[in-house]
Amino acid sequence: MGTLIHPPKPQPGDRVAVVSPSAGLPGLFPHVYELGLRRLREEFGLEPVEYPTTRIMGADPRDRARDLTAAFADPSITAVLATVGGDDLITVTPHLDDDVLRANPKPYFGYSDNTNVLNHLYRLGIVAYHGGSVLVHLGRPGAPHPLTVDSLRAALFTTDWYELTPAPTWGDRPNPWTEPETLAYEPEMLPGEGWRWQGPQRVVRGRTWGGNLEILHWLMAADRVPTADELAGSVLLFETSEEMPSAQEVFRIVRNMGERGLLAAFGAIIVGRPKAWDFDKPLSVPERQAWGEAQREAVMRALTPYNPEAVVVFDVDLGHTDPQLIIPYGGEIQVDAVARRISVRY
Structure with missing residues (x-):
């Protein structure tokens, strides 16, 4: 990939x-959505503009693509925020008007299924932002x-380097959206244990690429990912969703990335803290700890044959757990395994 464009900030x-x-x-x-909109106005001073399919479940992919294209085309819109993820955005991106997106680059914020859009913008030469969800x-x-607020504010309004910090407390057990009264109190949080570092003691600086691991697997199957040559010298970031893929499934996906030749392209790999609780899989705290350990072991087992010299950092708060740090997608990151610090440039 050549030089990527950093869209102007709002x-x-x-x-x-x-x-x-x-x-x-x-x-x-x-009730959750309106709360998010109110905070977007009050916490960030931004005026949200809603599009026709924003509240419609099962909208035609062409209509959703039309809304997203229109958001980029509108000169009065200075950033684009996804409300949430899902599972079929892979059917939407083929309907986007790439000429419009290239001519009107804007900061796009999303994660999970929005990996489809982040990767699409990357391939168009536009830096986007992994993270941030209105809901x-x-x-x-x-x-x-x-x-989350501090990171999102910095990503929205600044262009400087920003140092990520390990969360002192974290959670992966959300309050149920089906019970509006639970919006009154914060979700369960657990003590943070810091990031977990593997690999050589060196400093890696490069451009980020990646996203949700399950979606990356779909994108590989659809042949919509950059080549290993295009990703050479980059830093891979990935995380797993609330569907909680098993350690064996994670191993296979990462191994498939190796067989495609992608893993060898990365000087460092940043792995989000795995979500280990969901409403249909309510694991205990010890079970969640064991889940995380199995996930880390699976990643290293898959990675080592293809790139044993990569710096690897586990349990970074960038995915489906709480809080969430915003990572520039296609932007610069520095992974310092000597000082054990990670900084990104927004």
Whole structure:
């Protein structure tokens, strides 16, 4: 890949698009959505602009693509925020108007299924932002997590280097959106144990690529990922979703990335803290700890034959757990295994 474009940043008071290119969950959980919109106005000083499919579940992929294209085309819109993820955005990106996106680059914020859009923008030469969700993070019960707010504010409004920090407490057991009264109190949090470092003691600096691991697997199957040559010298980031793929499935996906030749391209790999609790799989705290250990072992077992010299950092708060740190997608990151620090440039 050549040089990627950093879209201009919004300013407080600007209009920003709020879209649902994946799932129209704002229509099912309006109490969570409206809370997120209110915080977008009050915490960040931005005016959300909703599009026709934002609250519609099962909207036609072409209509969702039309909304996303329109958000980029509108000169009064200075950033685009996804409301939430889903599971079929892979059917939407083929309908985007790439000429419009290239001519009107804007900061795009999303994660999970939005990996499809992040990767699409990357391949168009546009830096985007992994993280941020109107429902999940701005609509967080009790209050938005301070680390999430600080990271999101820096990503929205600044262009400087920003140092990521391990969360002193974290959680992966959300309050149920089906019970509006639970918005009044914060979700369960557990003591943080810091990041876990593997590999050589060196400093790696490069451009980021990756996203949700399950979605990356779909993108590889659809042949929509960059080549190993295009990714050479980059830093891979990935995380797993609330579907909680097993350690064996994680091993196979990462191994498949190795067989495709991708793993050898990365000087460092940043792995998000795995989500280890869901409503249909309510694991105990010890079971969640064991789940995380099995996931880490699976990643290292898959990675080592293809890139034994990579710096690897586990349990970074960038995925489906709480808080969530925003990572520039296609932007710069520095992974310092000597000082054990990670910085990103927004």
